[in-house]
Structures are given as structure tokens and as C-alpha cells.
Amino acid sequence: MPVEEFVAGWISGALGLVLGHPFDTVKVRLQTQTTYRGIIDCMVKTYRHESLLGFFKGMSFPIASIAMVNSVLFGVYSNTLLALTATSHRERRAQPPSYIHVFIAGCIGGFVQVYCLAPFDLIKVRLQNQTEPRARPPGSPPPRYRGPVHCAVSIFQEEGPRGLFRGAWALTLRDTPTMGIYFVTYEWLCRQSTRDGQDPSPARVLVAGGFAGIASWAVATPLDVIKSRLQMAGLKRGAYRGVLDCMVSSARQEGLGVFFRGLTINSARAFPVNAVTFLSYEYLLRSWG
Numbered sequence: 001m002p003v004e005e006f007v008a009g010w011i012s013g014a015l016g017l018v019l020g021h022p023f024d025t026v027k028v029r030l031q032t033q034t035t036y037r038g039i040i041d042c043m044v045k046t047y048r049h050e051s052l053l054g055f056f057k058g059m060s061f062p063i064a065s066i067a068m069v070n071s072v073l074f075g076v077y078s079n080t081l082l083a084l085t086a087t088s089h090r091e092r093r094a095q096p097p098s099y100i101h102v103f104i105a106g107c108i109g110g111f112v113q114v115y116c117l118a119p120f121d122l123i124k125v126r127l128q129n130q131t132e133p134r135a136r137p138p139g140s141p142p143p144r145y146r147g148p149v150h151c152a153v154s155i156f157q158e159e160g161p162r163g164l165f166r167g168a169w170a171l172t173l174r175d176t177p178t179m180g181i182y183f184v185t186y187e188w189l190c191r192q193s194t195r196d197g198q199d200p201s202p203a204r205v206l207v208a209g210g211f212a213g214i215a216s217w218a219v220a221t222p223l224d225v226i227k228s229r230l231q232m233a234g235l236k237r238g239a240y241r242g243v244l245d246c247m248v249s250s251a252r253q254e255g256l257g258v259f260f261r262g263l264t265i266n267s268a269r270a271f272p273v274n275a276v277t278f279l280s281y282e283y284l285l286r287s288w289g
């Protein structure tokens with residue numbers, strides 16, 4: 001099994017992650033809290049109250065786990081294509097796989113990475129939603145979680161081992177089809193105006209990666225909202241009975257617009273994150289020959 005794809009997936013994922021984390025924090029807060037009027041309001045309040053550091057809350061665990069999550073995604077994707085089409089990464093420019101094979105490999109990659117991603121994503125979301133400033137005024141209550149490890153241990157103790165997988169089903173529904181869309185969009189845009197058998201130019205890889213991110217996030221946003229809400233709901237026992245219940249009660253209380261919360265910020269984040277991810281992935285693999 002070729003391992004280069006796993007390593008390239010890891011490094012490129014980490015680069016994208018750091019770049020996109022501040023946007024991600026704003027997105028999570030908009031999706032799960034009702035105190036903000038919009039993106040700018042959320043940014044200003046976060047900055048005033050928590051300084052620049054507020055935007056980087058919950059980042060250490062994703063950085064540690066992105067190695068596993070992105071290498072699983074890209075590694076499983078590429079090795080599934082190898083199994084389906086009997087072509088390695090190097091041969092795929094000359095013999096491009098069909099879009100249906102790309103879609104299937106993307107869905108399988110997306111499905112498998114969810115089980116690595118779920119607990120880390122849960123901890124990230126819980127920490128991002130803690131709005132207490134680092135330097136607390138004396139006498140104010142401490143944040144519920146002191147850091148990622150404390151957060152993981154508390155969830156385990158208070159909600160049981162299954163608590164760590166809260167929202168995992170919504171995450172599976174979100175990522176399986178949309179990772180297929182992600183890779184199909186990327187491949188399709190790369191192949192436009194690139195002659196058969198040639199590597200796409202860096203500019204084309206950046207644009208294709210960026211739009212692959214936007215297209216897949218646009219489709220993923222409704223389930224992303226539900227996922228984030230289910231992850232936060234663990235704190236208030238019995239808030240939702242499941243994915244469907246969360247969908248229905250969110251829509252009833254806040255209208256259908258709730259499914260598009262975070263769409264703008266998700267798209268703004270998705271372009272640079274995924275442009276950098278694909279550019280570094282392609283170039284790392286090319287440089288390893």
C-alpha cells in the first residue's frame with residue numbers, strides 16, 4: 001500500500017487547518033449560540049472579550065489529530081482508486097479515473113475518516129464555544145473545560161465513552177457524500193484546460209482545491225449545523241433525541257434559515273484552506289517522484 005499519500009495528506013491538512021481555524025471558531029459560535037448578530041459582530045465580540053487568542057481556541061487537538069484524519073482521508077481515497085482502477089497516483093494523469101470512481105473513492109475516504117475525526121471534532125467544538133477570556137477578572141467563574149485533555153476526560157466521565165462520539169452519525173451523513181463531491185469537483189476543475197496526461201499548473205490546483213472546498217461545504221452546511229448542535233447538546237441532557245429530532249426542532253424554532261448558518265463563513269474559510277491543502281498534497285507527492 002503506497003504510504004506517500006498518507007504523509008502528504010497529513011502535512012497538507014495541517015497547513016490548511018492553521019490557516020482556517022479562526023474562521024472555524026466564528027462559524028461554530030454562529031451555529032450554536034444565538035448571541036451574535038452576524039460574522040462581523042461575532043468577530044468583534046470575540047476579539048474584544050478574548051483577544052486574538054479567542055480565535056485559536058480548540059486548535060491544539062485538531063493539529064495533533066489532523067495527522068490521522070487527513071492521512072486517512074487521502075490515503076483511503078487514493079488506495080481505493082488504486083483498487084478500483086489499478087492505477088497509482090503517478091499513472092492517474094495519463095489514465096484519468098472516471099468521475100464515478102472518484103466519487104466512490106471520495107465517499108469511502110470520507111466515511112472512514114469520520115471515526116478518527118468524531119471525538120476530536122467534538123472536543124474542538126466544546127472548546128471553541130467557551131467564551132471566557134484567558135485572563136479572567138478575579139472572582140469570575142472558571143471555564144467548564146481547562147483544556148483538551150480535561151475536556152476529553154470530563155466528557156468520558158460525565159457522558160460515558162459513547163459521549164465522545166456524540167454527533168458522529170450526523171458527521172457520517174455530512175461527510176460521506178460531500179467528500180465524494182469534494183474530490184469530483186477537484187478532479188473536474190483540474191482537468192478543465194489541462195491537456196491529457198499533463199499535470200495541472202499550480203494556479204489551477206489552487207483554484208480547483210478552493211472551489212472543491214466551497215462546493216462540498218455548501219452541500220455539507222445543513223448537516224454541519226445539526227452536527228454542531230448535537231455535539232453541544234450533550235451538555236444539556238435530553239435536548240435532542242437524534243439527527244431528525246434536532247433538524248425538526250431547530251427548523252421549528254428558528255425557521256429554515258437555520259440550516260444555512262455559517263454558510264458564508266464556511267465558504268470564505270473553505271477556499272484558502274482547501275487551495276493550500278491540495279497544492280501541498282500534489283506537490284509533496286510530485287516531489288517524492
Ligand SMILES: C[N+](C)(C)CCCC[C@H](N)C(=O)O
Pocket residue numbers: 013016174175178179182213216217220270273274
Ligand atoms: C466534506 N466537507 C465539506 C465536510 C469537508 C471538505 C473539506 C475538508 C477540509 N479539511 C476542510 O476543513 O475544509
